[in-house]
Amino acid sequence: MLAYTAKRLLTLIPTLLAASILVFLFVHLIPGDPAAILLGDTATPEEVAQLSSEMGFDHPLYIQYFIWLSNVLKGDLGTSIFFGEPVLSVIGSGAETSILLASMTMIWIILIGLPIGILSATKHGTWIDQMTSSGAMLAASIPTFWLGLYLIMIFSVTLGWFPSSGFPSLSDHGGITNLRYLLLPSLTLAAPNTALIIRLVRASMLDVSREDHVRTARAKGLHPTRVAIKHIFRNALIAVAAAFGFTFAALISEAVVTETVFSLPGIGRLVVQSILRRDYPVIQGVILVIVVLYMVINLAVDLAYARLDPRVSLK
Amino acid sequence: MNAMNFLQAAFAGRRLATLGFLWLVMIAVAAIAAPLIAPFDPLEIDPVGRLAKPGWPNLFGTDHFGRDTFSRAVYGARMTVIIGTGSVVVALLAGGLIGMVSAYFTKLGHFLMRGVDVLMAFPALLMALVLITLLERSVFNTILVIGIVYATTTARILFGMTLKLKGEVFVDAAVCSGVGNLSILFRHILPNLVSPLLVQASFIFAFAQLQAAALDFLGLGLPPEVPSWGNMLSEERIYVTRAPWLLIYPGILIVLSVFSMNLVGDALRDSIDPRFKDDISGV
Numbered sequence: 001m002l003a004y005t006a007k008r009l010l011t012l013i014p015t016l017l018a019a020s021i022l023v024f025l026f027v028h029l030i031p032g033d034p035a036a037i038l039l040g041d042t043a044t045p046e047e048v049a050q051l052s053s054e055m056g057f058d059h060p061l062y063i064q065y066f067i068w069l070s071n072v073l074k075g076d077l078g079t080s081i082f083f084g085e086p087v088l089s090v091i092g093s094g095a096e097t098s099i100l101l102a103s104m105t106m107i108w109i110i111l112i113g114l115p116i117g118i119l120s121a122t123k124h125g126t127w128i129d130q131m132t133s134s135g136a137m138l139a140a141s142i143p144t145f146w147l148g149l150y151l152i153m154i155f156s157v158t159l160g161w162f163p164s165s166g167f168p169s170l171s172d173h174g175g176i177t178n179l180r181y182l183l184l185p186s187l188t189l190a191a192p193n194t195a196l197i198i199r200l201v202r203a204s205m206l207d208v209s210r211e212d213h214v215r216t217a218r219a220k221g222l223h224p225t226r227v228a229i230k231h232i233f234r235n236a237l238i239a240v241a242a243a244f245g246f247t248f249a250a251l252i253s254e255a256v257v258t259e260t261v262f263s264l265p266g267i268g269r270l271v272v273q274s275i276l277r278r279d280y281p282v283i284q285g286v287i288l289v290i291v292v293l294y295m296v297i298n299l300a301v302d303l304a305y306a307r308l309d310p311r312v313s314l315k
Numbered sequence: 316m317n318a319m320n321f322l323q324a325a326f327a328g329r330r331l332a333t334l335g336f337l338w339l340v341m342i343a344v345a346a347i348a349a350p351l352i353a354p355f356d357p358l359e360i361d362p363v364g365r366l367a368k369p370g371w372p373n374l375f376g377t378d379h380f381g382r383d384t385f386s387r388a389v390y391g392a393r394m395t396v397i398i399g400t401g402s403v404v405v406a407l408l409a410g411g412l413i414g415m416v417s418a419y420f421t422k423l424g425h426f427l428m429r430g431v432d433v434l435m436a437f438p439a440l441l442m443a444l445v446l447i448t449l450l451e452r453s454v455f456n457t458i459l460v461i462g463i464v465y466a467t468t469t470a471r472i473l474f475g476m477t478l479k480l481k482g483e484v485f486v487d488a489a490v491c492s493g494v495g496n497l498s499i500l501f502r503h504i505l506p507n508l509v510s511p512l513l514v515q516a517s518f519i520f521a522f523a524q525l526q527a528a529a530l531d532f533l534g535l536g537l538p539p540e541v542p543s544w545g546n547m548l549s550e551e552r553i554y555v556t557r558a559p560w561l562l563i564y565p566g567i568l569i570v571l572s573v574f575s576m577n578l579v580g581d582a583l584r585d586s587i588d589p590r591f592k593d594d595i596s597g598v
Contacts, residue, residue, distance in 0.1 A: 014429070015429075015432055015433055015436060018429075018430075018433040019433050019436045019437070022433065022437075026445065026449075029449050030448075030449060134331060134578075137574060137577050137578065137581070138570070138574050140577070141521070141525075141570050141573035141574035141577055142570050142573075143525055143528045143529065143532070143545075143548075143566070143569055143570070144529070145528075145529065145532045145548070146528075146548060146562070146566040146569070146570075149548075149552055149555055149562060150562075150566075152555075153555055153556070153559070157556060249438075250438050252438075253438035253440055253441040254438070254440060256440055256441075256444070256529075256533070257440075257529050257532060257533065260532070260533060271441070271444060272444070272533050272534075272535070275444060275447075275448050275535060276534065276535075283445070283448060287437075287441065287445055290438065290441055291436050291437055291441075294436060294437075294438055295436050
């Protein structure tokens with residue numbers, strides 16, 4: 001396990017470096033002077049010249065990269081053109097919404113996805129299985145923004161049960177009850193991902209149910225429900241738990257569309273608005289943060305997976 | 316097994332998948348014959364007849380410019396086919412080539428697949444957004460961006476499958492009889508990958524529709540005047556309370572098409588070579 005952890009950590013570093021080079025090059029792929037791009041249209045020639053020398057834009061590209069990387073490691077991701085604030089604090093202000101939204105979505109995925117997936121697998125081949133499998137596929141075929149718009153139509157505009165947009169911080173007036181702002185968005189975001197989990201739970205349970213230990217359990221005369229839960233589901237859970245990790249990592253960026261529909265002040269909407277505002281330092285910063293987060297979560301999932309299933313690290 | 320038998324086997328006893336296939340045939344017909352089917356010009360503006368309810372002669376009503384929604388939906392089928400097919404071609408050509416070559420020429424492959432790993436560190440939608448920032452909004456660029464995003468997964472899948480085939484006896488036999496590397500790769504290995512490629516293509520087609528619609532919605536996909544189902548939803552969303560039908564039709568068209576493509580992909584996957592079954596995961 002220790003050797004496996006070390007190996008995985010060592011392979012993470014070159015991938016992280018390569019990804020950081022791509023993120024760095026992003027600003028240079030936009031036609032024009034990078035200093036002028038980072039400062040926006042309102043910058044004076046003097047300001048452009050000053051940033052140019054600070055960031056070393058007159059030096060060769062690889063030196064510029066090291067200057068940028070050392071700034072990033074110090075926590076300096078540049079300054080937002082639109083907000084005039086450090087990029088890191090702009091991203092930080094969207095973090096609460098994004099993390100809460102992703103967490104609430106995960107709760108729906110687990111609460112809805114697991115039982116339906118188990119039901120589908122235990123009733124394998126029956127009409128219940130066909131209904132849930134097709135239903136899951138249908139749910140995964142719905143564009144999230146369309147679903148979101150109709151949830152707003154029904155539950156906010158017509159019934160008036162939930163707010164249709166925005167999200168005041170939990171530290172603002174209302175406290176924990178502000179989570180009601182995230183109910184519809186989290187359900188919207190959960191729909192396609194729950195569908196994936198249902199299909200995954202079903203597939204991994206069917207895989208495990210073909211193994212010898214399950215046949216033994218059945219031959220001993222154990223109750224089918226006990227076999228399904230203790231012998232099949234517990235083993236299938238290893239793959240499912242890994243999928244939860246990957247899903248959580250992906251939710252942060254998948255939330256782009258949902259956050260836009262519900263006007264939530266999260267990181268996803270920040271990316272879209274920054275693209276429309278041509279706020280390149282923020283775009284670059286968000287990409288870097290999301291990619292690093294995505295890679296670290298994926299590594300953590302892999303390590304947890306190896307811990308749950310020792311066969312993985314022996315391969 | 317020839318193509319016709321393969322399709323027959325895949326759809327036998329699967330009523331829902333067969334319906335899905337028929338729906339896709341209808342979309343294809345609508346795409347090809349759009350000018351013949353659409354009763355009006357999809358771009359023609361009629362300020363007097365704006366936001367008309369569904370009825371006659373505007374079957375699906377009109378939008379806020381007074382454009383005929385049914386005609387735009389018919390032309391939208393054309394964009395669906397163009398975006399889907401284009402993304403599939405880009406993803407399979409770029410990803411397929413990288414995956415196959417990497418599996419066959421291991422030294423080069425080690426390098427190439429590390430590159431694919433790095434690209435896969437970027438979540439799909441984020442990567443599409445980054446690429447679109449660098450490019451202008453156009454049909455071609457939307458196809459390119461979605462194609463590149465799915466090229467990475469395709470490369471990884473094809474890498475695994477080519478690696479499996481490379482260890483088979485028929486490849487050893489070809490090597491022994493002096494067949495060249497490229498010939499082994501494209502004339503001996505590739506024909507065995509046709510059916511899994513078809514399955515992968517159907518899933519990419521489905522995903523591409525959702526991604527394209529999401530990009531349209533964010534205002535970062537096709538140019539706004541192009542009649543695509545995603546653009547129709549994006550442009551008319553503020554009229555959701557006054558003219559709900561404007562969002563119902565394009566939305567249902569997208570759902571039905573993506574669902575059909577997923578059903579077809581699922582049916583095809585269940586009937587391909589069992590060696591490759593676990594390699595491709597769709598929805």
